[in-house]
Amino acid sequence: MYKLGLIGFPLTHSKSPLLFKIFFEIAGISGEYRLFEIPSRRLFYWTASEVFASGFSGINVTVPYKPDAFYFAEKKSDIALRTQSVNLLYFKDSLIIGENTDYFGFSESLKTLDSLKITKKAAVIGAGGSARTILAALIDFGFEKIYITARSIKKAHLLASQYANHSSSEMIVIDPDDKINSELDIVINCTPAGMFPDVDQLPQGFQLLNFVRKGGAAYDLIYNPQKTKFLKEAEKRSLRIKNGWEMLVLQALKTFEIITDIKLDIKIVLRELENN
Ligand code: NDP
Numbered sequence: 001m002y003k004l005g006l007i008g009f010p011l012t013h014s015k016s017p018l019l020f021k022i023f024f025e026i027a028g029i030s031g032e033y034r035l036f037e038i039p040s041r042r043l044f045y046w047t048a049s050e051v052f053a054s055g056f057s058g059i060n061v062t063v064p065y066k067p068d069a070f071y072f073a074e075k076k077s078d079i080a081l082r083t084q085s086v087n088l089l090y091f092k093d094s095l096i097i098g099e100n101t102d103y104f105g106f107s108e109s110l111k112t113l114d115s116l117k118i119t120k121k122a123a124v125i126g127a128g129g130s131a132r133t134i135l136a137a138l139i140d141f142g143f144e145k146i147y148i149t150a151r152s153i154k155k156a157h158l159l160a161s162q163y164a165n166h167s168s169s170e171m172i173v174i175d176p177d178d179k180i181n182s183e184l185d186i187v188i189n190c191t192p193a194g195m196f197p198d199v200d201q202l203p204q205g206f207q208l209l210n211f212v213r214k215g216g217a218a219y220d221l222i223y224n225p226q227k228t229k230f231l232k233e234a235e236k237r238s239l240r241i242k243n244g245w246e247m248l249v250l251q252a253l254k255t256f257e258i259i260t261d262i263k264l265d266i267k268i269v270l271r272e273l274e275n276n
Pocket of ligand 1: 063105126127130150152155190191192193195201202203205221222223244247248
């Protein structure tokens with residue numbers, strides 16, 4: 001019996017218990033997935049320790065505790081170190097390992113967008129935790145020029161500087177209202193602007209959609225609602241769109257694979273999810 005869970009706050013709308021219930025069913029193994037909705041950082045360290053002491057194999061971590069999970073991990077994977085982000089803690093060889101499965105989720109999801117790399121230019125809106133992971137994935141995907149914009153331009157510069165010396169991609173920080181003289185393959189919204197219940201919001205910098213080439217794409221990490229205002233704006237410009245649902249499922253599948261050594265087929269999983 002596998003014991004897994006999620007630490008974060010708030011967790012009221014978490015889809016993870018449903019995802020893992022389906023993973024366990026498809027794999028034909030027994031397991032439980034518990035939510036630990038905790039209101040303070042001090043309780044994060046206590047809860048994480050207790051969880052491992054009581055026989056949990058692993059625990060996912062979401063906002064606002066990903067930075068704490070990074071420090072809690074006794075050893076980090078290469079990608080967790082590179083992105084400075086941990087969303088999975090698991091026990092292996094007597095050590096608590098920190099992993100970033102969001103990186104795998106986004107990278108795999110990007111591969112499903114055919115013919116994406118034409119101009120090899122991408123743009124990221126937002127400079128928070130997820131943007132750090134998305135940047136690493138875009139660099140590894142082979143984008144040569146990556147524009148970064150955020151309402152706090154200082155944070156965008158900080159983010160760019162973290163990768164500038166360790167990447168073959170060029171990072172260019174721009175103001176949200178700036179025009180660019182390049183055609184982009186894709187723009188990714190890494191902000192919560194437009195997420196339920198604030199569905200009428202657009203992220204500052206959404207105008208970057210105007211610079212996406214014909215046949216290019218818009219990606220929103222948000223999955224509730226399924227079609228954000230940002231994605232509706234992209235559709236108005238005839239762009240291909242993708243929301244954060246597939247990424248969410250794929251990062252959870254990566255967690256499942258790390259813990260159980262079982263790799264499930266995303267197509268089967270998505271079909272099962274549709275029936276639930
Ligand atoms: P953070 O809080 O770490 O960062 C959010 C960033 O968005 C900050 O740079 C913030 O700016 C900026 N921001 C907030 N509102 C606006 C706005 N109206 N216009 C422009 N910028 C804005 O959050 P995360 O990076 O962790 O998450 C971002 C989104 O991605 C969330 O909606 C989250 O649910 C989603 N997500 C989805 C995943 C998936 O699997 N699909 C995985 C991870 C995240 P400032 O610093 O100035 O406040």
